Amino acid sequence: MLDTEKALRDAISAYYPSTAVRAAVKRRILPHSSGIQLVSVHQNSAAIMRKIFRRCDKLMRNIA
Amino acid sequence: MSRSDPIQTFDAVYAALFNDVYAYFCLCFGEQAAQDLSQEIFLRVWQAIDRAREPENWRAWVFRCAVNLKNDFLRRRYAENHAQETVEPPPPPSVADGDSRIAVAKALAALPEEERELLIFKNAGLSSQEIGETLHISASAVRTRLQKAKQDFKQRLEAEGITNA
Structure with a gap:
């Protein structure tokens, strides 16, 4: 018995990309993202921010 | 999401x-x-x-x-x-897992572009309404054309000698 739906799925999947192609295209797209991530914290936000800005400050001093 | x-x-x-x-x-x-x-x-x-x-x-x-x-x-x-x-x-598809898969792919490739497009969209999970909006035709026209596309695909499968899939 010929299952046309299954044959169609098989036919289309024959044109699917390899895993390497899938990964390569994704790698080329994601560098276009800004790289900025929003983080939310429930507690100790002041301490976390102080730590982040201390690290930023250190980096800027090194650059200067 | x-x-x-x-x-x-x-x-x-x-x-x-x-x-x-x-x-x-x-x-x-x-x-x-x-x-x-x-x-x-x-x-x-x-x-x-x-x-x-x-x-x-x-x-x-x-x-x-x-x-x-x-x-x-x-x-x-x-x-x-x-x-x-x-x-x-x-x-031709670059698959290496059996003649029957290549044969069904060839049967699909041999269809007219419009029929192939409809079958790909349907297989991807689009409804007749969504396909119609994408191709600027009515949902009922999509259903009619899909029916014909499936029939043509089946005939091409049979021409390729595929009787069970």
Whole structure:
């Protein structure tokens, strides 16, 4: 018995990309993202921010 | 899909739709163009997420973009080459797991472009309504044409000697 739906799925999947192609295209797209991530914290936000800005400050001093 | 995590949203859309979009372009223009055009589509996906302009229905949105990009690509190629504006016959698939899979792929590739497009969209999970909106035809016309496309596909399978799949 010929299952046309299954044959169609098989036919289309024959044109699917390899895993390497899938990964390569994704790698080329994601560098276009800004790289900025929003983080939310429930507690100790002041301490976390102080730590982040201390690290930023250190980096800027090194650059200067 | 979470709106709060762009990467996670992108991953989900990519995982759900990349294969079908790539197969669509591959059947139209071959593997190299399929990579470039699929990349362009998913770059638009990323930009939509990044600018918080996510559509309600990613599947329909992505395939609408794919059809528009295919038409732009054809127009650009026509302008560059002054060639006849037709879709090239797709290349044979590069699969190595059995003659029957190659035969069904050939049967699909041998269909007229419009029928192939309808079958790919249906297989990708678009409803008749969504296909109609993508191709600017009514849902009932989609159903009628799909019926004929399936019939033609079946006949080509039988011509390839495939009687059970």
